[in-house]
Amino acid sequence: MRILLTGAGGNIGRGLVPxxxxxxxxxxxxxxxxxxxxxxxxxxxxxxxDIQNGFGLEKAAEGADSIVHTPAWHGIHWRAKxxxxxxxxxxxxxxxxxxxxxSAGISRFVFLSSQAWHGHYDKYGFTKRIGEELCEYHRxxxxxxxxxxxxxxxxxxxxxxxxxxxxxxLYGGVDREDVLHAIERSVAFLAGDLAGEPEGLILDAVxxxxxxxxxxxxxxxDPYGACERIFPGSSDLVRQYEIRIGHKPSVLNSFLGxxxxxxxxxxxxxxxxxxLRGLDEAVVHAKRCPY
Numbered sequence: 001m002r003i004l005l006t007g008a009g010g011n012i013g014r015g016l017v018p019x020x021x022x023x024x025x026x027x028x029x030x031x032x033x034x035x036x037x038x039x040x041x042x043x044x045x046x047x048x049x050d051i052q053n054g055f056g057l058e059k060a061a062e063g064a065d066s067i068v069h070t071p072a073w074h075g076i077h078w079r080a081k082x083x084x085x086x087x088x089x090x091x092x093x094x095x096x097x098x099x100x101x102x103s104a105g106i107s108r109f110v111f112l113s114s115q116a117w118h119g120h121y122d123k124y125g126f127t128k129r130i131g132e133e134l135c136e137y138h139r140x141x142x143x144x145x146x147x148x149x150x151x152x153x154x155x156x157x158x159x160x161x162x163x164x165x166x167x168x169x170l171y172g173g174v175d176r177e178d179v180l181h182a183i184e185r186s187v188a189f190l191a192g193d194l195a196g197e198p199e200g201l202i203l204d205a206v207x208x209x210x211x212x213x214x215x216x217x218x219x220x221x222d223p224y225g226a227c228e229r230i231f232p233g234s235s236d237l238v239r240q241y242e243i244r245i246g247h248k249p250s251v252l253n254s255f256l257g258x259x260x261x262x263x264x265x266x267x268x269x270x271x272x273x274x275x276l277r278g279l280d281e282a283v284v285h286a287k288r289c290p291y
Contacts (some may be wrong), residue, residue, distance in 0.1 A: 002026040004064040007071035009035050011291050015180045030060045052088045054096025061100040066108035069097045075124050076155045083123045090127035098138050108190040109146040111135050139200045147186035151179045151205040161287040162241045166272040170249040175267035179205045185261040203257030210268040219248040234273050
């Protein structure tokens with residue numbers, strides 16, 4: 001399938017290029033900034049354009065079967081970006097992506113939404129809610145099949161791997177690789193049978209539950225003991241690396257789209273602990289975010 005990937009130079013876009021290429025898809029890339037002429041971008045068609053005004057987007061979409069639309073300001077940009085900034089990129093950019101889809105006769109669309117959709121009266125969540133409404137509008141009016149992928153927190157973790165990545169998996173965070181997997185599964189889902197009513201699907205790109213509410217009882221009173229019961233051998237690691245586990249973790253209860261797409265996330269606090277256990281302390285402290 002020929003796919004126009006918008007925001008190809010971003011965090012998610014950079015991960016999707018090798019993944020979708022390996023799946024046999026023919027990619028066309030777009031981004032505001034030039035992309036380096038090196039793997040994974042080397043040799044792929046590229047259109048430099050500003051998604052906020054859409055100029056050049058229709059040309060980029062010509063001949064494509066699907067659009068995977070990723071550009072957005074996120075929660076980490078809250079202080080640096082204004083309401084107008086969020087609107088121009090997250091809303092106007094999505095509007096123009098759908099206009100390009102209409103122009104090129106594209107009927108498959110993957111939209112990178114967010115769990116921030118639930119906080120729909122703040123300047124970030126509100127734009128994601130409007131983005132999903134644009135998806136549904138074009139399904140109803142123009143017959144576009146879509147998947148709106150809602151990742152949880154997957155922001156870059158800098159140089160504090162144990163807390164800004166590992167501990168976050170207790171409290172609603174998701175591994176970037178699982179989000180990339182969710183988008184890949186969304187592309188595969190939309191590549192299926194086009195007969196019948198065009199579908200619109202929400203996919204919760206979140207971590208799996210590694211525990212239930214019963215196992216979390218008493219966490220606040222004794223977080224080390226509770227963690228040890230769920231993840232045997234964890235208490236020494238938690239103390240050694242000063243992993244912040246003081247407040248009670250969350251049990252997720254929304255798994256929209258998992259069955260339909262075959263999404264199966266692999267990373268949670270237990271898998272993080274298993275990786276941590278196998279590393280030398282010097283390696284742990286030297287770890288830096290690769291994205």
